[in-house]
Amino acid sequence: MKFNTVILGALGVRSGLGIAVPVAPRDEPPAALGTKVQVLEAKYFKELGAKRVKITYGPMLLPGADDATTHGMQGFPDRDVLMPCRECLITGFTTDLQWEDGSTANANKGVWLHHTGLMNLNRTDASCPEWPERINVNGNERSPFDMTVKGTRKAGYYVRKTDQIFLQTEVMNYAQDPRLVYLAMEWEYVEGIPDGFDIVTPVWLDVKGNCLTDLPAPAGPNNMVFNVTMGAAGYSPNFTGELFLIVPHIHDGNTKQEVYIDGKLVCQNVPGYGETEAFVTHEGMYGHEHEHGEEPGHEHGGGEEGHHDHGSDDHILHVSSITQCVNLGKVGPGNKITVASWYNMTEHKPMKDHDGSLEPIMGIAFLHFARPKDEVLKDILAMKGGSVEAFLARVAENDAKEHAQAAPH
Numbered sequence: 551m552k553f554n555t556v557i558l559g560a561l562g563v564r565s566g567l568g569i570a571v572p573v574a575p576r577d578e579p580p581a582a583l584g585t586k587v588q589v590l591e592a593k594y595f596k597e598l599g600a601k602r603v604k605i606t607y608g609p610m611l612l613p614g615a616d617d618a619t620t621h622g623m624q625g626f627p628d629r630d631v632l633m634p635c636r637e638c639l640i641t642g643f644t645t646d647l648q649w650e651d652g653s654t655a656n657a658n659k660g661v662w663l664h665h666t667g668l669m670n671l672n673r674t675d676a677s678c679p680e681w682p683e684r685i686n687v688n689g690n691e692r693s694p695f696d697m698t699v700k701g702t703r704k705a706g707y708y709v710r711k712t713d714q715i716f717l718q719t720e721v722m723n724y725a726q727d728p729r730l731v732y733l734a735m736e737w738e739y740v741e742g743i744p745d746g747f748d749i750v751t752p753v754w755l756d757v758k759g760n761c762l763t764d765l766p767a768p769a770g771p772n773n774m775v776f777n778v779t780m781g782a783a784g785y786s787p788n789f790t791g792e793l794f795l796i797v798p799h800i801h802d803g804n805t806k807q808e809v810y811i812d813g814k815l816v817c818q819n820v821p822g823y824g825e826t827e828a829f830v831t832h833e834g835m836y837g838h839e840h841e842h843g844e845e846p847g848h849e850h851g852g853g854e855e856g857h858h859d860h861g862s863d864d865h866i867l868h869v870s871s872i873t874q875c876v877n878l879g880k881v882g883p884g885n886k887i888t889v890a891s892w893y894n895m896t897e898h899k900p901m902k903d904h905d906g907s908l909e910p911i912m913g914i915a916f917l918h919f920a921r922p923k924d925e926v927l928k929d930i931l932a933m934k935g936g937s938v939e940a941f942l943a944r945v946a947e948n949d950a951k952e953h954a955q956a957a958p959h
C-alpha cells in the first residue's frame with residue numbers, strides 16, 4: 551500500500567502523529583471540476599426504489615514514467631468525495647479506471663490502478679480504533695462490492711448527511727507521456743434505511759495485523775514461494791453480526807487466500823490471472839519500451855488459436871479477479887478471525903515498483919457484517935472518528951520499510 555509520501559508531503563503532515571481531528575457537520579461538497587454523474591438502472595431492489603449512479607471522478611493527470619519525482623506513480627486524495635446519496639444505504643459499488651471516452655484504462659495500455667479505497671472520517675475503524683473507518687480497499691483487480699449478494703440480502707453501508715468520506719486513489723503510469731484518466735464508480739443505493747434492511751459494518755482483516763504493524767519478510771530472490779499468516783491474536787468483533795461477504799485484496803504472485811474462524815477454514819479465495827487482454831503486459835514494458843499489442847504482427851484480437859501463448863516468458867499475466875465468499879453465518883466477540891495468504895512468485899511474475907524492488911506483499915480480506923440497524927445506529931452515534939493522518943503515516947512508514955528491505959542490492 552502506498553498512500554505515499556507524495557500525499558503526506560502535499561498535506562504538510564508530519565509522520566507518526568495520531569491526533570484525531572473533529573469533523574464539522576457539512577453539506578455535500580461541490581463536485582470537482584470534470585466529475586460526471588450519470589443515472590443508470592438499478593440492478594437489485596429496483597422495486598424498493600434502489601438507484602444506480604455512475605460517478606466519474608477526475609480527471610487525474612498522471613505524470614509520465616520518466617518524471618523524476620513520481621516515476622509515474624501518483625496519489626489522488628479526495629478528503630470529501632462526492633457521494634451518490636446522503637441518509638441512504640450504499641448497497642454496492644464497482645470501480646474502474648477509464649479514459650476520457652469512458653473506455654477501460656488498464657495494464658495493457660500502461661496504466662495500473664495501484665490502489666483505491668474509501669474511509670469514513672467520522673467513524674472509528676472496527677479493527678484499528680485509532681483510525682477512521684476503512685470502508686474498502688481495491689486494486690487493479692477492480693473487485694465489485696455487492697452488499698446485496700446479487701439481490702439476496704437487504705444490507706448496505708449507511709452514509710449520514712454529515713459523513714466526510716475520504717477517497718484515495720493511486721494510479722501508476724508506465725508510459726513516458728503524462729496521461730489523463732478517471733476513476734469511474736457505479737454506486738447502487740436505497741434512500742433512508744428501509745424496513746428489513748441491515749446496516750453493514752466493514753472490517754479490514756490483514757495478514758499485517760489490525761493496525762498494520764506486523765510486516766512480513768519481503769519477497770525477493772530467496773523468498774519466492776511463501777505464505778503469510780496473521781498473528782494468532784486475530785480480530786474479534788465487539789458486536790455480533792452476520793458475516794455475509796468477504797472481498798479479498800492481494801497482489802500479483804498470490805495463489806490463494808484463506809480466512810479462518812477459531813482456527814477453522816471458512817473461506818478460500820483464488821485469484822484469476824490475465825483473464826482478458828487488458829490484464830496482460832509484456833516483459834520490458836515497464837522499461838516503457840512499448841505497450842502491449844503495439845508491435846507489428848503481435849495482436850491479440852481475432853484468431854487466438856495456437857500461435858500465441860500468454861503464459862510464455864515475454865508475457866506477464868496480472869491478477870484480473872479474485873473470488874469472494876458469502877453467507878458465513880453469525881460471528882461475535884467470542885470468535886477470533888484470522889487470514890493467511892499464499893504467494894508463488896515463480897509461478898506468477900510479481901509486480902515491480904519504479905525502483906526495481908518487488909511490490910510489498912498484501913493479504914487483505916474485507917469482512918462485511920450485517921447487523922440490526924438500531925444497534926449499529928447507536929454505535930455510530932457514539933463514534934468519535936479517528937486520525938486519517940495516523941493511518942497515512944503508518945502506511946507510508948510501512949511502504950518505506952518494505953521497499954528498503956526489498957530494494958535490489
Ligand SMILES: [Cu+2]
Pocket residue numbers: 551664665689799800801912
Ligand atoms: Cu494492494
